[in-house]
Amino acid sequence: MREHGAASTTPGRVGDVRRQNLALVLGNIGPDTRATRADIAAATGLTKASVSSLVAELLETGLVEELGVTRDGERGRPGVGLALDARRGALGAEINVDYLAVGVVDLHGTLRFHEVADAENRGRDAEDVLGELSALARRCVEAAQTAGVTLLGGGLAVPGLVNPARGTVLTAPNLGWRDADLSTALGGLIPDAPFGVVLSNEANSAALAELWYGHGASLRDYLFISGEVGVGGGLVIGSELFAGPQGYAGEVGHVVVEPGGRRCSCGGRGCLETVAGQEAILAAAGITDGGSTTAARMSALQAALGAGDAQAMSAVERAGHYLGIAVVSAGRLVDLSAVVLGGHFAALGTWIRPALLSSLDGFAPGLVPADRVAFSELGTTAALRGAAGGALLRALAAPYELLP
Numbered sequence: 249m250r251e252h253g254a255a256s257t258t259p260g261r262v263g264d265v266r267r268q269n270l271a272l273v274l275g276n277i278g279p280d281t282r283a284t285r286a287d288i289a290a291a292t293g294l295t296k297a298s299v300s301s302l303v304a305e306l307l308e309t310g311l312v313e314e315l316g317v318t319r320d321g322e323r324g325r326p327g328v329g330l331a332l333d334a335r336r337g338a339l340g341a342e343i344n345v346d347y348l349a350v351g352v353v354d355l356h357g358t359l360r361f362h363e364v365a366d367a368e369n370r371g372r373d374a375e376d377v378l379g380e381l382s383a384l385a386r387r388c389v390e391a392a393q394t395a396g397v398t399l400l401g402g403g404l405a406v407p408g409l410v411n412p413a414r415g416t417v418l419t420a421p422n423l424g425w426r427d428a429d430l431s432t433a434l435g436g437l438i439p440d441a442p443f444g445v446v447l448s449n450e451a452n453s454a455a456l457a458e459l460w461y462g463h464g465a466s467l468r469d470y471l472f473i474s475g476e477v478g479v480g481g482g483l484v485i486g487s488e489l490f491a492g493p494q495g496y497a498g499e500v501g502h503v504v505v506e507p508g509g510r511r512c513s514c515g516g517r518g519c520l521e522t523v524a525g526q527e528a529i530l531a532a533a534g535i536t537d538g539g540s541t542t543a544a545r546m547s548a549l550q551a552a553l554g555a556g557d558a559q560a561m562s563a564v565e566r567a568g569h570y571l572g573i574a575v576v577s578a579g580r581l582v583d584l585s586a587v588v589l590g591g592h593f594a595a596l597g598t599w600i601r602p603a604l605l606s607s608l609d610g611f612a613p614g615l616v617p618a619d620r621v622a623f624s625e626l627g628t629t630a631a632l633r634g635a636a637g638g639a640l641l642r643a644l645a646a647p648y649e650l651l652p
């Protein structure tokens with residue numbers, strides 16, 4: 249895997265200023281903006297000659313394509329429209345406790361291929377899980393090739409604390425992984441990809457996916473809470489992920505909401521996860537293991553809620569109550585007034601929303617208004633879209649890496 253940013257320490261033929269200008273020009277070309285060279289010169293303050301030369305190089309990278317002559321626009325003379333080339337994309341993948349997911353997102357943000365496989369990954373060897381994921385990913389990579397989409401890089405999201413630079417999972421309690429080195433497996437997912445495959449935290453990736461492809465664009469500042477077997481979170485402030493000094497910020501699932509409560513997978517006690525994670529809700533709803541998968545039990549819970557089952561309703565209301573406590577605490581601490589809920593919280597949205605709103609209103613009236621409580625519509629694609637989007641951003645920030 250090529251190290252991100254390696255070129256900055258390697259003498260190359262593209263100088264620093266030119267690198268910055270390439271990225272600057274590229275930043276003015278969108279999926280369908282059809283910006284002309286004259287538009288870009290006006291927007292960036294660069295001369296038309298410079299822009300033409302930079303665009304020529306960007307065309308060489310394959311990130312940009314010409315869309316033919318545009319009609320006379322507001323700016324007068326006709327020019328050739330430029331757009332990001334949808335034949336470039338990135339692989340996104342997610343390992344979760346009870347499923348694996350892969351997909352390809354192109355430079356227009358379109359999810360081109362997508363596959364989810366139920367899996368019981370809890371306690372399994374990282375190597376075995378990566379083997380299964382690689383097989384899924386290979387199908388996706390082949391489908392992309394067949395469709396003429398060149399993969400620039402990729403991302404793998406896991407429900408745990410990761411070191412992206414080293415490709416290691418420090419700890420993923422719900423998978424039972426500690427200090428798992430995935431670097432070799434990551435390198436093998438798309439061997440030729442110029443921007444490699446980078447590890448990320450599942451909730452952080454899903455939080456970013458919400459920003460790029462979901463509710464986040466209009467909210468800009470929000471707490472994303474991902475409900476899976478574990479409960480993860482991501483803080484987005486000023487349309488950027490706030491990762492914290494060590495990259496572990498936003499772990500709202502391990503904020504204490506019930507002092508003296510049950511032991512948590514993190515080693516703590518009374519965390520949000522112990523009262524609002526899938527297992528906690530299922531147990532409170534009386535939907536016991538019985539050998540069936542978590543996904544099947546979640547479907548059973550939805551069916552019970554649909555039928556108005558009192559125990560199921562009470563379990564979800566309890567989760568909504570504690571969710572409200574965690575949102576209020578986080579909101580007060582970092583001055584946030586919006587929340588986006590994903591994973592099982594989104595799946596249970598209809599039923600959990602009233603209890604959550606009532607909790608928010610009870611603990612901090614007016615802090616998080618009802619119209620700033622959003623439920624994700626990205627489902628199991630959220631984390632992989634975010635992971636792929638991260639790879640696309642790496643490419644767009646360093647287009648010179650693609651020059652011969």
Ligand SMILES: [Zn+2]
Pocket residue numbers: 501502503512513514515516517519521
């Ligand atoms: Zn915890």
